[in-house]
Amino acid sequence: MLETFKVLIVDLFFILLISLCTEMIIDKQNFSKNKKALLYTIAYGLAIIINMIFNVRIDNSFQMDLRHTVFVMAGLYGGIRCMIPLLGFIVMYIGILYPYEAWANLIAVSVETIAVIFLSKYYHDWRLRKKLALLGLATILNGLFVMKSVQYFFDFTTGYDYLIIAFYGGSIILLVTMLEWVRNSIAINRRIQRAEKLELVSHLAASISHEVRNPLTVTRGFLQLLESEEFPIEKRKEFFQLAKSELDRAEGIIRDYLTFAKPYPHKTEILNLEHEINHILEIINPLANMNSVTILTQIRNGHIMGEAQLFHQCILNIIKNAIEAMETNGGSMKIETNILEDMVELSVSDTGTGMTKEQMDRLGEPYFSTRGKNGTGLGMMVVYSIVHSMNGKIQVRSLLGHGTTFVLQFPRIGKAEIPSVS
16 A cells, blocks of 8 residues: 555656646747647646556556546646547557556546536636635545446455545645646736836836926026026027027937837947036026025046936936925035046035935935925936946935035046047
């Protein structure tokens, strides 16, 4: 008896291994319905062959293995198209090699086929508990029917028939539990992937609107100035030119996001820090004036490697956030640069509301903003991304109620390198 159950446990292991591998292969490949049925047929056919190899003969009369368990699993998970060739294979194999057992096997597979055809109509709509209960009950009833038939027609019994029937029922329950767990895990993983894609689209849309809002806000500031005050023709032309350049920047941001899925090489160049910061200040000054913010500068010229548009986007986000932190009562902002041995340091300080340590730790996370519902947090996420893409570092110092300082460090381009790069 012990030898019989050892063999059955080995058979059960191979069935479980083949079944799980088949589900994983189907998950990785986008098979059609016909190809899935073919794969199930091949996989469960292999499981039946292995079961017939690892079998035990009781009293040199009847062959004992789990081929009928495989047959039922094939019908439930592979469908009727999978069962038909396996049914023919089992009957032919037993009929040719073990004709004495042919009638007993034919009775068993006939009952199993009828049961599977009936159950398969509703099987995949049931909850796991219902599947296990009904399959366990059906397996035991089928086992009792086959056992009594064999006793009646062939006058044969193992002496521990009820233990074997219980093992068959347990094996079905174990296989179904594992297969359903794998299928549920695959389904959950697909839902997670789908949710991540939707979240990415949501983040992308919010990021686009946030980044485009910056140049539009600056343009609005210029237009409001032109509307409310009289300026010389030259100054008006300058304001119009700056407004047009900001609209061009908005168009460039949209274009970059539209090509987001198609990587392209960044057009890096040597940036003159003093020139770039002065250009940024021309853009942002109207917004600062509207919010009663004074901008002080202490610029020492240096050169860094990067893409001008991305650098502008990064610094504008930091300055705009600083202005918004002082929009209630106004204040002052200081922008200064320091030339270190191999780095260029750019700092932006404000006298705004400041931040707590917990808020500083979360800077750069999507959808985290110190402005509550009025902010998305995507601006700072873009800042961190651009600084890292330029091989730079970013540090933040802040005290609640006393203001914030952003310190950006970028690799310095020496004077000797400028002619060779340009």
